[in-house]
Amino acid sequence: MTERSGGLADAADAEPRIEVGLATDVGRMRTGNEDSIICEPLESSLVAARGLFCAVADGMGGHAAGEDASSLAVKVARDVFYAGDGRGDPLEALRFAVAEANAAVYEAGAGTTGRDHMGSTLTAAVLLNGRVLVGHVGDSRCYLVQEDAIYQISRDHSWVAEEVAAGRMTPEQARISPRRNIITRALGLRPDVDVDAYEAEIEPGTAVVICSDGLHGLVSDDEITAYVRRLRPADAVDALVQLANDRGGPDNISVVVARVLGDGADEADTQRGMRILTEASMPTELAARVEPVTRPAPMPTPSPAPPAIPPAPAAAPPVPSAPGAESAAAAGALMPAAGNGAGRGLAPRQPASGRKGGVALIVVIVVLVVLGGGLGYVLFSMFGLGG
Numbered sequence: 001m002t003e004r005s006g007g008l009a010d011a012a013d014a015e016p017r018i019e020v021g022l023a024t025d026v027g028r029m030r031t032g033n034e035d036s037i038i039c040e041p042l043e044s045s046l047v048a049a050r051g052l053f054c055a056v057a058d059g060m061g062g063h064a065a066g067e068d069a070s071s072l073a074v075k076v077a078r079d080v081f082y083a084g085d086g087r088g089d090p091l092e093a094l095r096f097a098v099a100e101a102n103a104a105v106y107e108a109g110a111g112t113t114g115r116d117h118m119g120s121t122l123t124a125a126v127l128l129n130g131r132v133l134v135g136h137v138g139d140s141r142c143y144l145v146q147e148d149a150i151y152q153i154s155r156d157h158s159w160v161a162e163e164v165a166a167g168r169m170t171p172e173q174a175r176i177s178p179r180r181n182i183i184t185r186a187l188g189l190r191p192d193v194d195v196d197a198y199e200a201e202i203e204p205g206t207a208v209v210i211c212s213d214g215l216h217g218l219v220s221d222d223e224i225t226a227y228v229r230r231l232r233p234a235d236a237v238d239a240l241v242q243l244a245n246d247r248g249g250p251d252n253i254s255v256v257v258a259r260v261l262g263d264g265a266d267e268a269d270t271q272r273g274m275r276i277l278t279e280a281s282m283p284t285e286l287a288a289r290v291e292p293v294t295r296p297a298p299m300p301t302p303s304p305a306p307p308a309i310p311p312a313p314a315a316a317p318p319v320p321s322a323p324g325a326e327s328a329a330a331a332g333a334l335m336p337a338a339g340n341g342a343g344r345g346l347a348p349r350q351p352a353s354g355r356k357g358g359v360a361l362i363v364v365i366v367v368l369v370v371l372g373g374g375l376g377y378v379l380f381s382m383f384g385l386g387g
Contacts, residue, residue, distance in 0.1 A: 017261040018042060018052055018127060021233030025241045027214060028249030034059035034066030035212050035254040038074040046082045051090065051128030053078050054256045056140050058212040060186065061109070061118035069105050069120040073187050077101040077124050077135070091133045094126055095197045098135035098187075102195075105188030119188035123154055123210050127258055132208050134198040138186050140254075141216050143209040143224065144200060150209075150225040153198045157185035180217070204262025207233070211240075214251035218244045233257035 020042060026033040039054040040047055047053075057073040059066030081097040101122055109118030121138025134142045136154040139161070144151045155161065159182040163169035174180060187193060202208065207228045216224075219240060227236045227243075237255045244253045 018258055019233050019261055020052075020054070020256070020258045021235070021237040022054070022256040023237040023241050024254040025245065025249075025252065027252050028245055030250075030252055032063035032067060033252045034063060034070055035214070035252040036067070036070035036074045037254050037256055038078055039256055039258070040078065040082075050082055050084075050086055051126040051133075052258060053081055053124065053126050054208075054210060054258055055122060055124035056210045056212055056254050056256055057123075057187075058121040058138065058140055058214070058252070058254070059118075060120060061115060065109065065115045065118040066120070068108065068115075069118045069188055070122075072104055072108060073101045073120045073122045074124075076104040077122060081124075081126070090126065090128060091197050091199050094124060094133050094135040095195045098122055098124060098137060098195045099193065102137070102187040102193040103191065106191055109188055119186040121183065121212070122187055125208055125210055125258075127202065127208060127260070130201060130203065132200050132202050134196075134200075136196045136198070137193055139183050140210065140212045142198075143211075143221070144202065145207040145209060145225050145228045146203075146205065148225060148229065150221045151200075152221070153200060155196060156183075157196075158183045175217070181213070202260055204260055207257055207259040209255065209257050211255040212252065214249075214253040215240060215244050215255050217251065218247045218249075228257055228259075233259050 020039055022037050022039050024033060024035050024037050036057045036059065037055070040052055042052070055074045055077055057070035059068070059070030059073075061069060077097045077100070080100045081094055084093045105118065105120055109115040112118075121140045122136070123138070123140040123142050124135045125142050126133040132142075132144070132153070134153050136142065137157065139156040139158045140154075141152060141156065142154045144153060158180065160169060160174035160177050160180045162184065164171055164174050169177070185193065209224060209228060211224075223243070224240065227239050230236075231239060236257050240255050241253050
């Protein structure tokens with residue numbers, strides 16, 4: 001099931017304005033969705049006071065345990081962050097909120113049969129006063145999309161990411177490694193957890209993208225950029241989920257897109273001639289409007305039909321006696337027929353064929369005459385017609 005949310009802040013004087021889309025989907029291979037997403041409603045007074053809080057979590061430990069872990073993680077992190085009085089450093093407040101989410105997941109699973117390995121990733125972002133604050137544990141990701149460039153703010157806590165950072169593996173090898181799903185840090189595994197915290201400036205036109213590995217494991221950074229830049233957030237998240245599903249959807253897929261809009265930023269797309277969608281498009285339909293940096297080779301342009309082959313001349317030149325002439329004539333027999341019904345390579349042989357045909361006709365006539373005379377003699381003898 002896909003969840004969607006979109007719209008601008010209701011307050012006319014709110015600057016900057018933000019448009020949000022979020023979606024989560026079970027995928028094509030799983031029977032349950034262990035991902036959870038959350039984004040504070042834009043009309044909430046908490047957004048105006050403390051910023052817009054959004055998060056994605058990917059649960060572990062089996063369907064029920066994983067779903068509970070991720071749901072608990074996003075809810076506790078959101079509640080703890082907004083419960084602060086706002087007088088401290090908001091980045092530290094976000095880090096503390098993620099740490100509290102870890103404690104809650106750990107307590108929920110500790111000593112409980114079937115939940116002793118319960119855990120979750122969590123990537124939370126707060127958009128506040130021209131900045132984005134990120135608290136992160138696990139291999140879900142937070143990106144910034146600015147102009148036609150994409151920047152991964154968070155660092156994956158995974159085995160392959162550590163191998164890439166150490167220079168023992170390339171990013172391309174990491175994408176297909178059978179160990180790419182091994183994470184080295186998650187909520188709920190221990191009473192305490194190290195929380196990575198990041199901060200970056202954002203400006204009108206910038207989009208913050210948070211997603212689980214069910215998306216970024218199948219959809220490239222360049223493709224994320226193309227969809228987010230050319231579609232409204234509510235349409236972009238649905239199109240990205242659809243793209244991941246079309247590529248097999250082996251895992252749950254979750255994505256949040258929060259785009260900052262300044263004066264006229266939302267009208268700029270229309271001015272550039274880009275079609276703004278109100279419903280999600282199939283990737284095959286979207287391909288005509290979205291041009292990812294890495295795209296398939298274009299189909300070859302059909303060549304114009306060749307001109308008609310003119311009829312062979314009445315008197316064809318003699319066949320050359322050079323070696324290979326016979327093979328050239330045979331090749332000519334495969335050419336399209338000319339106006340006189342003869343293959344182009346067979347035209348020089350027509351005079352010889354005519355002479356042989358005439359001699360054969362004379363022989364046939366003589367044979368018929370002789371046979372006719374003999375047959376008449378027999379008939380006359382049998383019926384006494386000879387007198």
